Amino acid sequence: MEARKILELAFILCLAATPVYSQRYSQTRRYISKEKKVTNLHFFFHDTLSGKNPSAVLVAQANRNKSGSQFGDVYAIDDPLTVGPELTSQVIGNAQGLYVFASQGIPSLVSIYDLGFTYGEFNGSSISVFSRNPVLETERELAVVGGRGKFSIIN
Template identity: 55%
Template structure:
């Protein structure tokens, strides 16, 4: 009985001491007040170049197996791809796409991508949108999820509609057209 009473007192005292330090903690932060959401439509081309002397995409890891049905399954590629207003790589540069993609399809050419599209021109200079989604690259048209952003795109959500403009499956080079709807 005495052990139970002692244990009960210890629990009461520990509980009282745990609550005491919280009494003086107050935040100066103002409560979040949602602002009306804005919808922005973006259109640009991403140039993903693995071949040549100055690639914008580099394989940084590959699987150490020889039995995969797809010899690119498991590849990890880091990118710093230019974004342009047109499909020609020499058209006006508006930003870059930095991130990575992983070949995650064993039987189908599929990538899981995390890319941050940073803009350095016009109204959205210094802002970016983040995409994290599955990209089934054998399909000519597909959709990726916009999961965030920074700057003018802070707390963004939305989707990116992709269309392959050019692809060379031998070299891995591609030009992809992006039509993005961003809610921010």
């Protein structure tokens, strides 16, 4: 019985000491760009919701009224990125992630995905996107929040 109390006391002391030692686990380093680097990419993103092999599937659906709104629907994606607008053109990568219908009015998504390139100059590199995506707009600008490989900010 005495050994159990000693063990419990030792466990409590370990828990109390943990935050003191874990505060130095990470450091924040400010990124200072030495030169501005611009890369122009041109590719096509194919999102297929139906058929035998859809590239986007509904994984969660909100309880909703009879209006048929998609508000709250969550889709998982594994969409091909191609050189041309045709689905049969050369695949250069995949967009993998999620999007959520996040508007009750005009359709708008919150997109969270990784554009991973598997061919050519950017093979093995990726771009991470986390942004609002107003789907009815012809031209859209999405926020790039990170990258790997040739798109990494720290090389």
